[in-house]
Amino acid sequence: MNRFIGRAARRVALASALLCGALAAHAQTDTPVGVWQTIDDHTGQPKALVQISADANGDLSGKVIKGLGANDQPDRRCTACTDSRKDQQILGMTIIDSMKKTGEGYDGGHILDPENGKVYRCKMHTEDGGQKLVVRGYMGISLLGRSQTWVRQQ
Structure with missing residues (x-):
């Protein structure tokens, strides 16, 4: 027994x-915390790796940790940026900031497009069991923007 x-x-x-x-x-x-492969809107090819991390308050930020393909130039700079990132190296640059948890996703932050130097409002959520991250940059209201789907890297 x-x-x-x-x-x-x-x-x-x-x-x-x-x-x-x-x-x-x-x-x-x-959660979006981790490393994500971004995809070029025009070519459909991998563009960069972005590492998203959380601060002590749970707010998310993301920085470029590697360029891929034609973007794999360590000395590449954000010549189109108009804020404090003007002419700074894209590698290591924070391009996502102040993302806060809201329901099923994250919102309230900003995302920089280093190609054109514009900063957009941002929202994001995971899909496919956390293997995909849908990132939406927009101006004004969310309907006026575009979304990209990033792929989690292991």
Whole structure:
């Protein structure tokens, strides 16, 4: 009888550990925190890797950590920028800031397009179990903008 109880307790402990691990993995992938591959709107080719991180308040920001393809030029600068990022290197540049959790997504922040130097309001949410990030940059209202789908990198 004691052997049966011992085996049952081990099975329950194992099942509990597996479930906790699965829930933790889901929680980690259901957030935008991580590294994302951006896609060029015009060519459809990978453009850059952006690392999104959270600060102590849970607000998200994102910086360019690698250029891909034709954008893989470490000394490339944001010549079109009009704010403090003018002529700064794009590699290492923060292009997303002040994103706050709102319901199922994040909103309230800004995103810089280094190609044209414009700063847009931004909202984002994950899809496909956290493997895709839909990023929408817009002016004024969300209807006046465009969305990109970024792909999570492992």
